[in-house]
Amino acid sequence: MPFLPPWLWIVFTITAAAAQTLRNAAQRDLLDGVGAAGAAYVRFLYGLPFALLFLGVVVGLTGRHPTPIGSHALGWIFVGALAQVLATGLMLAAMRERSFVVTIAYTKTEPLQVALFGLVFLGDRLTGPTALSIFVATIGVLVLSWPGSGRIPSPKTSAGAVPAYRSPAILGLCAGACFAISAVGFRGAILALDGPTFLVAASTALVTGLLVQTLAILLHLGLTNRPLLRAIAAEWRPSLLAGFLGAFASQFWFLAFAVDSAARVRTLGLVEVIFAQMVSRRLFKQGASPRDAVGIAMIVTGAVILFRA
Template sequence: MSDGAWWWAAFAIAAAAAQTVRNAAQRELTRTLGTVGATHVRFLFGFPFAVVFLGLIVAATGTWPPAPPAAFWPWVVSGAVTQIVATALMLAAMGERSFLVVTAYTKTEPVQVALFGLVVLGDAVTLPMIAAILIATVGVVLMSLRPGQAGLQTGGLRPMLLGLGSAALFAVSAIGYRGAILTIPAGFVTAASTTLCLALMIQAVLLSAWLALRDRAVLIAVLKAWRPSLLAGFMGAFASQLWFLAFALTAAANVRTVALVEVLFAQAVSRFAFGQRATARELFGITLIVAGVVLLLWVH
Protein backbone atom coordinates (compact mmCIF):
# COMPACT_ATOMS: atom_id res chain seq x y z
CA MET A 1 0.00 0.00 0.00
CA SER A 2 1.43 3.38 -0.99
CA ASP A 3 2.11 6.10 1.56
CA GLY A 4 -0.70 8.17 0.09
CA ALA A 5 -3.19 5.48 1.03
CA TRP A 6 -2.63 6.34 4.70
CA TRP A 7 -3.61 10.01 4.41
CA TRP A 8 -6.97 9.17 6.00
CA ALA A 9 -5.17 8.06 9.19
CA ALA A 10 -3.24 11.32 9.38
CA PHE A 11 -6.47 13.27 8.86
CA ALA A 12 -8.19 11.26 11.62
CA ILE A 13 -5.40 11.79 14.17
CA ALA A 14 -5.27 15.52 13.49
CA ALA A 15 -9.08 15.67 13.65
CA ALA A 16 -9.08 13.92 17.03
CA ALA A 17 -6.64 16.49 18.41
CA ALA A 18 -8.66 19.42 17.07
CA GLN A 19 -11.89 17.89 18.33
CA THR A 20 -10.45 17.57 21.83
CA VAL A 21 -9.69 21.30 21.87
CA ARG A 22 -13.17 22.09 20.55
CA ASN A 23 -14.86 19.90 23.15
CA ALA A 24 -12.89 21.60 25.92
CA ALA A 25 -13.84 25.05 24.62
CA GLN A 26 -17.50 24.06 24.35
CA ARG A 27 -17.44 22.61 27.85
CA GLU A 28 -16.32 25.96 29.25
CA LEU A 29 -19.01 27.82 27.27
CA THR A 30 -21.67 25.54 28.78
CA ARG A 31 -21.21 27.39 32.08
CA THR A 32 -22.53 30.65 30.61
CA LEU A 33 -24.60 29.59 27.59
CA GLY A 34 -26.12 26.33 28.79
CA THR A 35 -26.09 23.04 26.90
CA VAL A 36 -28.10 24.17 23.85
CA GLY A 37 -26.23 27.48 23.59
CA ALA A 38 -22.82 25.81 23.74
CA THR A 39 -24.00 23.24 21.19
CA HIS A 40 -25.07 26.02 18.82
CA VAL A 41 -21.65 27.70 19.04
CA ARG A 42 -20.04 24.76 17.26
CA PHE A 43 -22.28 25.13 14.23
CA LEU A 44 -23.02 28.86 14.06
CA PHE A 45 -19.40 29.97 14.40
CA GLY A 46 -18.05 26.98 12.53
CA PHE A 47 -20.06 27.64 9.35
CA PRO A 48 -18.11 30.78 8.27
CA PHE A 49 -14.83 28.88 8.59
CA ALA A 50 -16.24 26.02 6.51
CA VAL A 51 -17.13 28.55 3.80
CA VAL A 52 -13.55 29.85 3.92
CA PHE A 53 -12.16 26.30 3.63
CA LEU A 54 -14.35 25.61 0.58
CA GLY A 55 -13.40 28.98 -0.94
CA LEU A 56 -9.71 28.19 -0.61
CA ILE A 57 -10.24 24.85 -2.34
CA VAL A 58 -12.17 26.50 -5.18
CA ALA A 59 -9.41 29.09 -5.56
CA ALA A 60 -6.73 26.40 -5.60
CA THR A 61 -8.49 24.13 -8.10
CA GLY A 62 -10.21 26.80 -10.18
CA THR A 63 -13.34 24.62 -10.24
CA TRP A 64 -16.69 25.16 -8.54
CA PRO A 65 -18.16 22.14 -6.73
CA PRO A 66 -20.98 20.37 -8.58
CA ALA A 67 -24.57 20.68 -7.42
CA PRO A 68 -25.32 17.85 -4.94
CA PRO A 69 -27.67 15.19 -6.39
CA ALA A 70 -31.04 14.42 -4.83
CA ALA A 71 -29.58 11.38 -3.04
CA PHE A 72 -27.22 13.68 -1.13
CA TRP A 73 -29.85 15.46 0.95
CA PRO A 74 -31.31 12.58 3.03
CA TRP A 75 -27.78 11.55 4.00
CA VAL A 76 -26.56 15.00 4.97
CA VAL A 77 -29.75 15.97 6.82
CA SER A 78 -29.67 12.77 8.89
CA GLY A 79 -26.01 13.37 9.68
CA ALA A 80 -26.58 17.02 10.61
CA VAL A 81 -29.60 16.45 12.86
CA THR A 82 -28.15 13.47 14.74
CA GLN A 83 -24.89 15.36 15.27
CA ILE A 84 -26.77 18.25 16.89
CA VAL A 85 -28.45 15.95 19.40
CA ALA A 86 -25.26 13.94 19.96
CA THR A 87 -23.30 17.10 20.78
CA ALA A 88 -25.97 18.28 23.22
CA LEU A 89 -25.98 14.92 25.02
CA MET A 90 -22.19 14.92 25.22
CA LEU A 91 -22.06 18.42 26.76
CA ALA A 92 -24.82 17.53 29.22
CA ALA A 93 -22.81 14.48 30.32
CA MET A 94 -19.68 16.61 30.72
CA GLY A 95 -21.60 18.77 33.16
CA GLU A 96 -21.92 15.74 35.49
CA ARG A 97 -18.73 13.73 34.94
CA SER A 98 -15.16 14.59 34.05
CA PHE A 99 -14.08 15.62 30.54
CA LEU A 100 -11.98 12.46 30.20
CA VAL A 101 -14.67 10.02 31.34
CA VAL A 102 -17.34 11.43 29.01
CA THR A 103 -14.89 11.38 26.08
CA ALA A 104 -14.31 7.70 26.80
CA TYR A 105 -18.07 7.05 26.82
CA THR A 106 -18.33 8.52 23.32
CA LYS A 107 -15.58 6.18 22.14
CA THR A 108 -17.98 3.21 22.53
CA GLU A 109 -19.43 4.33 19.19
CA PRO A 110 -17.98 1.43 17.11
CA VAL A 111 -19.28 -1.11 19.63
CA GLN A 112 -22.77 0.33 19.27
CA VAL A 113 -22.55 0.07 15.49
CA ALA A 114 -22.08 -3.69 15.87
CA LEU A 115 -25.01 -3.92 18.27
CA PHE A 116 -27.25 -1.93 15.91
CA GLY A 117 -26.26 -4.26 13.08
CA LEU A 118 -27.32 -7.27 15.15
CA VAL A 119 -30.65 -5.83 16.29
CA VAL A 120 -31.72 -3.93 13.17
CA LEU A 121 -30.07 -5.83 10.31
CA GLY A 122 -29.61 -9.27 11.84
CA ASP A 123 -25.85 -9.22 11.24
CA ALA A 124 -24.04 -12.28 12.59
CA VAL A 125 -22.09 -11.76 15.82
CA THR A 126 -19.12 -14.10 16.36
CA LEU A 127 -17.65 -15.14 19.71
CA PRO A 128 -14.69 -12.73 19.37
CA MET A 129 -17.15 -9.91 18.68
CA ILE A 130 -19.21 -10.86 21.75
CA ALA A 131 -16.00 -10.84 23.82
CA ALA A 132 -15.09 -7.40 22.51
CA ILE A 133 -18.53 -6.01 23.33
CA LEU A 134 -18.43 -7.48 26.84
CA ILE A 135 -14.93 -6.08 27.49
CA ALA A 136 -15.99 -2.58 26.46
CA THR A 137 -19.24 -2.84 28.43
CA VAL A 138 -17.37 -3.80 31.61
CA GLY A 139 -15.16 -0.76 31.06
CA VAL A 140 -18.20 1.51 30.80
CA VAL A 141 -19.70 0.06 34.00
CA LEU A 142 -16.43 0.52 35.89
CA MET A 143 -16.27 4.17 34.85
CA SER A 144 -19.89 4.77 35.84
CA LEU A 145 -19.34 3.71 39.45
CA ARG A 146 -18.18 6.23 42.02
CA PRO A 147 -16.14 5.45 45.15
CA GLY A 148 -18.29 4.05 47.92
CA GLN A 149 -21.18 3.09 45.63
CA ALA A 150 -22.54 -0.41 45.84
CA GLY A 151 -24.06 -0.18 42.40
CA LEU A 152 -25.22 2.15 39.67
CA GLN A 153 -26.92 5.11 41.30
CA THR A 154 -28.33 8.25 39.68
CA GLY A 155 -25.02 10.10 39.94
CA GLY A 156 -23.28 7.52 37.77
CA LEU A 157 -26.09 6.15 35.62
CA ARG A 158 -27.40 9.43 34.15
CA PRO A 159 -24.09 10.70 32.67
CA MET A 160 -23.31 7.17 31.46
CA LEU A 161 -26.61 7.00 29.56
CA LEU A 162 -26.08 10.51 28.17
CA GLY A 163 -22.58 9.58 27.01
CA LEU A 164 -23.68 6.31 25.43
CA GLY A 165 -26.63 8.01 23.75
CA SER A 166 -24.24 10.61 22.37
CA ALA A 167 -21.99 7.86 21.00
CA ALA A 168 -24.93 6.15 19.31
CA LEU A 169 -26.01 9.33 17.54
CA PHE A 170 -22.44 10.18 16.55
CA ALA A 171 -22.29 6.74 14.91
CA VAL A 172 -25.44 7.45 12.90
CA SER A 173 -24.08 10.88 12.01
CA ALA A 174 -20.78 9.48 10.71
CA ILE A 175 -22.63 7.04 8.45
CA GLY A 176 -24.86 9.85 7.16
CA TYR A 177 -21.92 12.10 6.34
CA ARG A 178 -19.95 9.40 4.57
CA GLY A 179 -23.03 8.51 2.54
CA ALA A 180 -23.48 12.18 1.58
CA ILE A 181 -19.84 12.59 0.55
CA LEU A 182 -19.94 9.54 -1.70
CA THR A 183 -22.91 10.92 -3.69
CA ILE A 184 -21.03 14.03 -4.88
CA PRO A 185 -19.33 13.49 -8.28
CA ALA A 186 -16.07 15.28 -7.47
CA GLY A 187 -12.61 14.71 -5.99
CA PHE A 188 -12.52 13.69 -2.34
CA VAL A 189 -11.35 17.11 -1.10
CA THR A 190 -14.12 18.98 -2.93
CA ALA A 191 -16.77 16.42 -1.98
CA ALA A 192 -15.79 16.50 1.70
CA SER A 193 -15.60 20.29 1.87
CA THR A 194 -18.93 20.77 0.09
CA THR A 195 -20.64 18.33 2.43
CA LEU A 196 -19.18 20.05 5.49
CA CYS A 197 -20.28 23.49 4.32
CA LEU A 198 -23.86 22.42 3.62
CA ALA A 199 -24.10 20.36 6.83
CA LEU A 200 -23.01 23.29 8.99
CA MET A 201 -25.40 25.58 7.14
CA ILE A 202 -28.30 23.21 7.91
CA GLN A 203 -27.26 22.95 11.55
CA ALA A 204 -26.80 26.70 12.02
CA VAL A 205 -30.19 27.47 10.46
CA LEU A 206 -32.05 24.77 12.41
CA LEU A 207 -30.64 25.67 15.82
CA SER A 208 -30.94 29.43 15.23
CA ALA A 209 -34.59 29.02 14.28
CA TRP A 210 -35.29 26.76 17.25
CA LEU A 211 -33.68 29.17 19.71
CA ALA A 212 -35.40 32.18 18.13
CA LEU A 213 -38.76 30.49 18.74
CA ARG A 214 -38.10 28.78 22.07
CA ASP A 215 -35.35 30.66 23.91
CA ARG A 216 -34.40 33.95 22.30
CA ALA A 217 -32.36 34.98 25.36
CA VAL A 218 -29.93 32.11 24.76
CA LEU A 219 -29.57 33.03 21.08
CA ILE A 220 -28.76 36.62 22.05
CA ALA A 221 -26.26 35.37 24.64
CA VAL A 222 -24.57 33.19 21.99
CA LEU A 223 -24.22 36.15 19.62
CA LYS A 224 -22.80 38.33 22.42
CA ALA A 225 -20.26 35.65 23.30
CA TRP A 226 -18.77 35.67 19.81
CA ARG A 227 -15.20 36.28 20.95
CA PRO A 228 -14.79 33.19 23.17
CA SER A 229 -16.92 31.23 20.70
CA LEU A 230 -14.57 31.75 17.77
CA LEU A 231 -12.09 29.17 19.08
CA ALA A 232 -14.79 26.51 19.44
CA GLY A 233 -16.19 27.42 16.02
CA PHE A 234 -12.84 27.31 14.24
CA MET A 235 -11.63 24.11 15.91
CA GLY A 236 -15.02 22.50 15.25
CA ALA A 237 -14.94 23.36 11.56
CA PHE A 238 -11.28 22.37 11.28
CA ALA A 239 -11.87 19.01 12.99
CA SER A 240 -14.93 18.35 10.82
CA GLN A 241 -12.99 19.22 7.68
CA LEU A 242 -10.40 16.60 8.61
CA TRP A 243 -13.03 14.00 9.60
CA PHE A 244 -14.83 14.49 6.31
CA LEU A 245 -11.61 14.13 4.32
CA ALA A 246 -10.96 10.85 6.13
CA PHE A 247 -14.55 9.66 5.53
CA ALA A 248 -14.07 10.38 1.83
CA LEU A 249 -11.06 8.06 1.69
CA THR A 250 -12.09 5.05 3.77
CA ALA A 251 -14.91 3.43 5.72
CA ALA A 252 -16.20 5.22 8.80
CA ALA A 253 -15.22 2.21 10.95
CA ASN A 254 -11.56 2.66 10.02
CA VAL A 255 -11.70 6.36 10.85
CA ARG A 256 -13.39 5.75 14.20
CA THR A 257 -10.72 3.20 15.10
CA VAL A 258 -7.97 5.76 14.73
CA ALA A 259 -10.20 8.28 16.52
CA LEU A 260 -9.62 6.36 19.76
CA VAL A 261 -6.47 8.43 20.24
CA GLU A 262 -8.85 11.20 21.33
CA VAL A 263 -9.11 9.46 24.72
CA LEU A 264 -5.38 10.05 25.21
CA PHE A 265 -5.69 13.70 24.16
CA ALA A 266 -8.68 14.12 26.47
CA GLN A 267 -6.70 12.66 29.36
CA ALA A 268 -4.04 15.34 28.89
CA VAL A 269 -6.64 18.13 28.67
CA SER A 270 -8.58 16.80 31.66
CA ARG A 271 -5.42 16.72 33.77
CA PHE A 272 -3.67 19.94 32.76
CA ALA A 273 -6.55 22.24 31.72
CA PHE A 274 -9.29 21.22 34.16
CA GLY A 275 -7.20 19.76 36.98
CA GLN A 276 -9.30 16.57 36.92
CA ARG A 277 -7.37 13.47 37.97
CA ALA A 278 -8.61 10.13 36.72
CA THR A 279 -8.89 7.40 39.33
CA ALA A 280 -7.21 4.05 38.86
CA ARG A 281 -10.65 2.49 38.32
CA GLU A 282 -11.53 5.03 35.62
CA LEU A 283 -8.19 4.49 33.86
CA PHE A 284 -8.75 0.74 33.93
CA GLY A 285 -12.25 1.27 32.53
CA ILE A 286 -10.86 3.43 29.72
CA THR A 287 -8.31 0.73 28.93
CA LEU A 288 -11.06 -1.88 28.68
CA ILE A 289 -13.20 0.34 26.44
CA VAL A 290 -10.33 0.99 24.06
CA ALA A 291 -9.34 -2.69 24.09
CA GLY A 292 -12.89 -3.79 23.38
CA VAL A 293 -13.36 -1.36 20.50
CA VAL A 294 -10.00 -2.24 18.91
CA LEU A 295 -10.72 -5.99 19.23
CA LEU A 296 -14.17 -5.56 17.72
CA LEU A 297 -12.85 -3.71 14.68
CA TRP A 298 -9.93 -6.10 14.32
CA VAL A 299 -12.18 -9.17 14.12
CA HIS A 300 -14.27 -7.37 11.50
Protein backbone atom coordinates in the same frame (compact mmCIF):
# COMPACT_ATOMS: atom_id res chain seq x y z
CA MET B 1 -11.17 7.49 -6.68
CA PRO B 2 -7.51 7.97 -7.64
CA PHE B 3 -4.79 6.10 -5.81
CA LEU B 4 -4.27 7.48 -2.31
CA PRO B 5 -1.58 6.62 0.23
CA PRO B 6 -2.96 3.89 2.54
CA TRP B 7 -1.96 5.91 5.60
CA LEU B 8 -3.77 9.10 4.56
CA TRP B 9 -6.93 8.31 6.52
CA ILE B 10 -4.78 7.83 9.64
CA VAL B 11 -3.35 11.33 9.33
CA PHE B 12 -6.81 12.79 8.76
CA THR B 13 -8.29 10.92 11.75
CA ILE B 14 -5.57 11.78 14.27
CA THR B 15 -5.69 15.44 13.23
CA ALA B 16 -9.47 15.44 13.61
CA ALA B 17 -9.32 13.77 17.03
CA ALA B 18 -6.78 16.28 18.35
CA ALA B 19 -8.78 19.26 17.09
CA GLN B 20 -12.00 17.78 18.46
CA THR B 21 -10.48 17.42 21.92
CA LEU B 22 -9.53 21.10 21.93
CA ARG B 23 -13.00 22.02 20.63
CA ASN B 24 -14.64 20.05 23.44
CA ALA B 25 -12.50 21.91 25.95
CA ALA B 26 -13.42 25.26 24.40
CA GLN B 27 -17.12 24.36 24.50
CA ARG B 28 -16.85 23.26 28.11
CA ASP B 29 -15.55 26.71 29.04
CA LEU B 30 -18.78 28.17 27.63
CA LEU B 31 -21.06 26.10 29.88
CA ASP B 32 -21.30 28.73 32.62
CA GLY B 33 -22.08 31.54 30.21
CA VAL B 34 -24.58 29.97 27.81
CA GLY B 35 -25.37 26.56 29.32
CA ALA B 36 -25.08 23.11 27.74
CA ALA B 37 -27.45 23.92 24.87
CA GLY B 38 -25.72 27.20 24.02
CA ALA B 39 -22.26 25.63 24.18
CA ALA B 40 -23.48 22.89 21.84
CA TYR B 41 -24.88 25.40 19.36
CA VAL B 42 -21.80 27.64 19.04
CA ARG B 43 -19.72 25.01 17.23
CA PHE B 44 -22.29 24.98 14.44
CA LEU B 45 -23.27 28.67 14.32
CA TYR B 46 -19.68 29.89 14.42
CA GLY B 47 -18.29 26.94 12.47
CA LEU B 48 -20.18 27.56 9.22
CA PRO B 49 -18.08 30.58 8.08
CA PHE B 50 -14.89 28.59 8.59
CA ALA B 51 -16.31 25.60 6.69
CA LEU B 52 -17.13 27.91 3.78
CA LEU B 53 -13.55 29.18 3.92
CA PHE B 54 -12.22 25.61 3.85
CA LEU B 55 -14.41 24.79 0.85
CA GLY B 56 -13.12 27.88 -0.94
CA VAL B 57 -9.53 26.82 -0.27
CA VAL B 58 -10.21 23.30 -1.58
CA VAL B 59 -11.88 24.62 -4.74
CA GLY B 60 -9.00 27.03 -5.28
CA LEU B 61 -6.37 24.33 -4.82
CA THR B 62 -8.06 21.66 -6.93
CA GLY B 63 -9.74 23.84 -9.54
CA ARG B 64 -12.83 21.61 -9.23
CA HIS B 65 -16.27 22.80 -8.16
CA PRO B 66 -18.96 20.99 -6.14
CA THR B 67 -21.53 18.95 -8.04
CA PRO B 68 -25.30 19.38 -7.47
CA ILE B 69 -26.57 17.71 -4.32
CA GLY B 70 -29.20 15.04 -5.05
CA SER B 71 -32.05 14.04 -2.76
CA HIS B 72 -30.26 10.87 -1.65
CA ALA B 73 -27.18 12.74 -0.49
CA LEU B 74 -29.30 15.46 1.09
CA GLY B 75 -31.24 12.86 3.07
CA TRP B 76 -28.02 11.44 4.49
CA ILE B 77 -26.84 14.97 5.33
CA PHE B 78 -30.03 15.71 7.27
CA VAL B 79 -29.64 12.50 9.27
CA GLY B 80 -25.99 13.22 10.06
CA ALA B 81 -26.51 16.91 10.81
CA LEU B 82 -29.42 16.57 13.21
CA ALA B 83 -27.89 13.57 15.01
CA GLN B 84 -24.68 15.53 15.52
CA VAL B 85 -26.47 18.49 17.13
CA LEU B 86 -28.25 16.18 19.56
CA ALA B 87 -25.04 14.24 20.29
CA THR B 88 -23.11 17.40 21.14
CA GLY B 89 -25.79 18.59 23.55
CA LEU B 90 -25.91 15.21 25.30
CA MET B 91 -22.12 15.13 25.61
CA LEU B 92 -21.94 18.57 27.21
CA ALA B 93 -24.79 17.70 29.57
CA ALA B 94 -22.81 14.62 30.64
CA MET B 95 -19.79 16.84 31.36
CA ARG B 96 -21.84 18.59 34.02
CA GLU B 97 -22.17 15.26 35.83
CA ARG B 98 -18.73 13.73 35.37
CA SER B 99 -15.14 14.72 34.57
CA PHE B 100 -14.10 15.80 31.08
CA VAL B 101 -12.01 12.71 30.36
CA VAL B 102 -14.60 10.19 31.62
CA THR B 103 -17.36 11.84 29.58
CA ILE B 104 -15.20 11.55 26.45
CA ALA B 105 -14.67 7.87 27.28
CA TYR B 106 -18.42 7.29 27.45
CA THR B 107 -18.91 8.86 24.03
CA LYS B 108 -16.05 6.80 22.64
CA THR B 109 -18.28 3.72 22.62
CA GLU B 110 -19.31 5.27 19.30
CA PRO B 111 -17.15 3.01 17.04
CA LEU B 112 -18.84 -0.03 18.52
CA GLN B 113 -22.24 1.52 17.92
CA VAL B 114 -21.23 2.39 14.36
CA ALA B 115 -20.57 -1.31 13.81
CA LEU B 116 -23.98 -2.19 15.28
CA PHE B 117 -25.80 0.39 13.17
CA GLY B 118 -23.99 -0.96 10.15
CA LEU B 119 -25.35 -4.40 10.95
CA VAL B 120 -28.92 -3.14 11.47
CA PHE B 121 -29.22 -0.62 8.64
CA LEU B 122 -26.64 -1.76 6.09
CA GLY B 123 -26.52 -5.50 6.69
CA ASP B 124 -22.81 -5.46 7.59
CA ARG B 125 -21.90 -8.78 9.17
CA LEU B 126 -20.24 -8.91 12.57
CA THR B 127 -17.15 -11.12 12.77
CA GLY B 128 -16.03 -12.91 15.92
CA PRO B 129 -13.40 -10.28 16.77
CA THR B 130 -15.96 -7.52 16.24
CA ALA B 131 -18.37 -9.18 18.65
CA LEU B 132 -15.52 -9.57 21.16
CA SER B 133 -14.67 -5.89 20.87
CA ILE B 134 -18.28 -4.95 21.65
CA PHE B 135 -18.22 -7.17 24.75
CA VAL B 136 -14.92 -5.80 26.05
CA ALA B 137 -15.89 -2.16 25.53
CA THR B 138 -19.32 -2.68 27.11
CA ILE B 139 -17.69 -4.12 30.25
CA GLY B 140 -15.42 -1.05 30.24
CA VAL B 141 -18.44 1.24 30.24
CA LEU B 142 -19.95 -0.71 33.14
CA VAL B 143 -16.70 -0.27 35.08
CA LEU B 144 -16.75 3.47 34.41
CA SER B 145 -20.36 3.88 35.49
CA TRP B 146 -20.16 1.68 38.61
CA PRO B 147 -21.02 3.65 41.79
CA GLY B 148 -18.07 4.96 43.76
CA SER B 149 -15.66 5.33 40.83
CA GLY B 150 -14.79 8.93 41.55
CA ARG B 151 -18.06 10.53 40.56
CA ILE B 152 -18.28 14.23 41.21
CA PRO B 153 -21.33 15.58 43.00
CA SER B 154 -24.40 15.72 40.78
CA PRO B 155 -27.29 18.18 40.92
CA LYS B 156 -30.25 16.90 42.90
CA THR B 157 -33.94 17.05 42.34
CA SER B 158 -36.22 18.44 45.01
CA ALA B 159 -36.53 14.90 46.37
CA GLY B 160 -32.75 14.61 46.65
CA ALA B 161 -32.27 11.97 43.92
CA VAL B 162 -30.45 12.36 40.62
CA PRO B 163 -32.93 11.73 37.79
CA ALA B 164 -32.08 8.63 35.75
CA TYR B 165 -32.06 10.54 32.47
CA ARG B 166 -29.24 12.72 33.83
CA SER B 167 -27.00 9.77 34.62
CA PRO B 168 -23.60 10.48 33.03
CA ALA B 169 -23.52 6.91 31.69
CA ILE B 170 -26.89 7.27 29.97
CA LEU B 171 -26.11 10.75 28.65
CA GLY B 172 -22.68 9.70 27.41
CA LEU B 173 -23.88 6.48 25.80
CA CYS B 174 -26.76 8.29 24.08
CA ALA B 175 -24.28 10.90 22.85
CA GLY B 176 -22.12 8.11 21.46
CA ALA B 177 -25.12 6.57 19.70
CA CYS B 178 -26.02 9.89 18.09
CA PHE B 179 -22.41 10.47 17.06
CA ALA B 180 -22.44 7.00 15.49
CA ILE B 181 -25.61 7.79 13.53
CA SER B 182 -24.04 11.07 12.48
CA ALA B 183 -20.86 9.37 11.27
CA VAL B 184 -22.83 6.84 9.21
CA GLY B 185 -25.01 9.62 7.80
CA PHE B 186 -22.14 11.84 6.75
CA ARG B 187 -20.17 8.93 5.29
CA GLY B 188 -23.27 8.01 3.26
CA ALA B 189 -23.65 11.62 2.12
CA ILE B 190 -20.05 11.90 0.94
CA LEU B 191 -20.33 8.69 -1.07
CA ALA B 192 -23.68 9.76 -2.53
CA LEU B 193 -22.31 13.15 -3.60
CA ASP B 194 -19.83 11.52 -5.98
CA GLY B 195 -17.88 14.78 -6.20
CA PRO B 196 -15.07 15.50 -8.66
CA THR B 197 -12.53 14.72 -5.91
CA PHE B 198 -12.83 13.36 -2.39
CA LEU B 199 -11.62 16.75 -1.11
CA VAL B 200 -14.47 18.61 -2.78
CA ALA B 201 -17.08 15.98 -1.83
CA ALA B 202 -16.04 16.02 1.84
CA SER B 203 -15.94 19.82 2.01
CA THR B 204 -19.31 20.15 0.25
CA ALA B 205 -20.92 17.71 2.68
CA LEU B 206 -19.47 19.64 5.61
CA VAL B 207 -20.76 23.01 4.43
CA THR B 208 -24.20 21.60 3.62
CA GLY B 209 -24.42 19.83 6.97
CA LEU B 210 -23.44 22.96 8.89
CA LEU B 211 -25.91 25.02 6.88
CA VAL B 212 -28.72 22.61 7.82
CA GLN B 213 -27.64 22.71 11.46
CA THR B 214 -27.34 26.50 11.55
CA LEU B 215 -30.77 27.07 10.01
CA ALA B 216 -32.38 24.54 12.36
CA ILE B 217 -30.74 26.10 15.43
CA LEU B 218 -31.59 29.67 14.45
CA LEU B 219 -35.20 28.71 13.75
CA HIS B 220 -35.49 26.84 17.04
CA LEU B 221 -33.93 29.60 19.15
CA GLY B 222 -35.77 32.35 17.30
CA LEU B 223 -39.09 30.72 18.13
CA THR B 224 -38.40 29.38 21.61
CA ASN B 225 -35.39 31.02 23.28
CA ARG B 226 -34.30 34.39 21.99
CA PRO B 227 -32.44 35.25 25.23
CA LEU B 228 -30.14 32.29 24.62
CA LEU B 229 -29.56 33.46 21.05
CA ARG B 230 -28.55 36.89 22.39
CA ALA B 231 -26.30 35.26 24.99
CA ILE B 232 -24.55 33.23 22.27
CA ALA B 233 -24.02 36.41 20.26
CA ALA B 234 -22.58 38.15 23.34
CA GLU B 235 -20.05 35.31 23.80
CA TRP B 236 -18.74 35.70 20.26
CA ARG B 237 -15.06 35.87 21.15
CA PRO B 238 -14.69 32.45 22.85
CA SER B 239 -17.33 31.04 20.49
CA LEU B 240 -15.19 31.89 17.47
CA LEU B 241 -12.46 29.60 18.81
CA ALA B 242 -14.94 26.77 19.39
CA GLY B 243 -16.41 27.34 15.93
CA PHE B 244 -13.03 27.27 14.23
CA LEU B 245 -11.87 24.16 16.07
CA GLY B 246 -15.20 22.47 15.37
CA ALA B 247 -15.08 23.21 11.65
CA PHE B 248 -11.40 22.23 11.48
CA ALA B 249 -12.04 18.91 13.23
CA SER B 250 -15.09 18.20 11.07
CA GLN B 251 -13.15 18.97 7.90
CA PHE B 252 -10.66 16.24 8.72
CA TRP B 253 -13.32 13.78 9.95
CA PHE B 254 -15.09 14.22 6.63
CA LEU B 255 -11.86 13.76 4.68
CA ALA B 256 -11.26 10.53 6.60
CA PHE B 257 -14.84 9.36 5.90
CA ALA B 258 -14.24 10.05 2.22
CA VAL B 259 -11.34 7.60 2.01
CA ASP B 260 -12.22 4.88 4.55
CA SER B 261 -15.13 3.34 6.47
CA ALA B 262 -16.77 5.15 9.37
CA ALA B 263 -16.10 2.23 11.72
CA ARG B 264 -12.35 2.22 11.06
CA VAL B 265 -12.14 6.01 11.26
CA ARG B 266 -14.06 6.25 14.53
CA THR B 267 -12.12 3.36 16.01
CA LEU B 268 -8.80 5.06 15.43
CA GLY B 269 -10.46 8.23 16.68
CA LEU B 270 -10.35 6.69 20.16
CA VAL B 271 -6.95 8.34 20.53
CA GLU B 272 -9.14 11.27 21.56
CA VAL B 273 -9.47 9.56 24.97
CA ILE B 274 -5.72 9.94 25.43
CA PHE B 275 -5.81 13.55 24.23
CA ALA B 276 -8.72 14.23 26.59
CA GLN B 277 -6.71 12.87 29.52
CA MET B 278 -3.90 15.29 28.68
CA VAL B 279 -6.28 18.24 28.36
CA SER B 280 -8.12 17.28 31.55
CA ARG B 281 -4.92 17.28 33.57
CA ARG B 282 -3.49 20.47 32.13
CA LEU B 283 -6.56 22.68 31.78
CA PHE B 284 -9.18 21.36 34.21
CA LYS B 285 -6.87 19.83 36.85
CA GLN B 286 -8.97 16.67 36.70
CA GLY B 287 -7.71 13.13 36.87
CA ALA B 288 -9.21 9.70 36.39
CA SER B 289 -9.51 7.30 39.32
CA PRO B 290 -7.90 3.85 39.05
CA ARG B 291 -11.32 2.38 38.26
CA ASP B 292 -11.89 5.00 35.57
CA ALA B 293 -8.48 4.20 34.11
CA VAL B 294 -9.36 0.50 33.92
CA GLY B 295 -12.66 1.29 32.21
CA ILE B 296 -11.01 3.60 29.70
CA ALA B 297 -8.34 0.98 28.99
CA MET B 298 -11.01 -1.66 28.33
CA ILE B 299 -12.90 0.64 25.95
CA VAL B 300 -9.71 1.36 24.05
CA THR B 301 -8.86 -2.36 23.98
CA GLY B 302 -12.28 -3.14 22.56
CA ALA B 303 -11.78 -0.51 19.89
CA VAL B 304 -8.36 -1.90 18.98
CA ILE B 305 -9.87 -5.37 18.55
CA LEU B 306 -12.53 -3.85 16.30
CA PHE B 307 -9.89 -2.06 14.28
CA ARG B 308 -8.02 -5.33 13.69
CA ALA B 309 -11.18 -7.34 12.93
